[in-house]
Amino acid sequence: MTWLKPVSIDAGAQSSYAAFFQDLETRLADPATDRYRLARELLAEAMYGRSYEALQADAPLAALNLDARNITFEAEYYMATDTARFERVKPLLWLWKSMDLTPMGQNPVFGIPLRRILAGHIFKSVGRDFKCWQNVEFSVGYNMEVGDDVVVHRNVLLDDIGGIELHDGASVSDYVNIYSHTHSVLDGPDVTLRRTIIGRGARLTYHSTILAGSVVSDDAMLATHALLRGDIPPHGIAMGLPARVTRMKIRPPQDGYRVVAAEWPHEAGRKANPLFPDPTPNQTRLPDGDPALEKVLSQK
CATH class of the missing domain: 2.160.10.10 (Hexapeptide repeat proteins)
Known part of the structure; x- marks a missing residue:
């Protein structure tokens, strides 16, 4: 039996979170989804409160670093890394890592379900x-x-x-x-x-x-x-x-x-x-x- 107690938040906020997670799961399950584009869109909204295109116009360097095509992970430098497999998970790892640095990622009610969804696709x-x-x-x-x-x-x-x-x-x-x-x-x-x-x-x-x-x-x-x-x-x-x-x-x-x-x-x-x-x-x-x-x- 768990020793943790249930914690509730505002019903409206919980409903908004649930709608976001449902939409995210649907988009990730769709083979046609561009994961790089999806990740950069979500990060632009979470970190700067605007669309990726608007951020690109106002702060191009910030925008470039939200797109996983423009960043590298340590694993990419190693021969043991399967390039094709890593390419598929890279934008989701960048989304996971970057969201952790935002208030959304620091909030357990939002961050834990988000990571659970991403884990299913990574x-x-x-x-x-x-x-x-x-x-x-x-x-x-x-x-x-x-x-x-x-x-x-x-x-x-x-x-x-x-x-x-x-x-x-x-x-x-x-x-x-x-x-x-x-x-x-x-x-x-x-x-x-x-x-x-x-x-x-x-x-x-x-x-x-x-x-x-x-x-x-x-x-x-x-x-x-x-x-x-x-x-x-x-x-x-x-x-x-x-x-x-x-x-x-x-x-x-x-x-x-x-x-x-x-x-x-x-x-x-x-x-x-x-x-x-x-x-x-x-x-x-x-x-x-x-x-x-x-x-x-x-x-x-």
């Missing part, structure tokens, strides 16, 4: 009642798989270039970073993609970080400021840097586990840069036995 899949707060960043968006009743809080980074799964009821707290790619220690351009899995009912708490390829099982929890570079079993609570399972929830075994880290088919990793096609070998060692390094460390 993500690989999204379930019912997705709740996403403001200022959440994606790498590409199209590699997100989100279940039912998932909550993502403010200022979260979802690096989905290699794929992220958030299963039913998963909760992602403020400032969490979830990654799905890694860099070689010796060669930064040697990038490996690994899908990261967050199980059903799992909780990732404030400022925690999940590295690529990690599997957080159903009903598991990652503690505040923890850094996970592995797995957490069902009902496990992982803490620390790096995170270790130090507690287990006192809860009877449940039926129907979907994500159990010990049984999950972990990916070997997909190479993102054709210049580095081979699996990345182990590239580090402990400093023990290196006289030069021990001398440097002893001087600190």
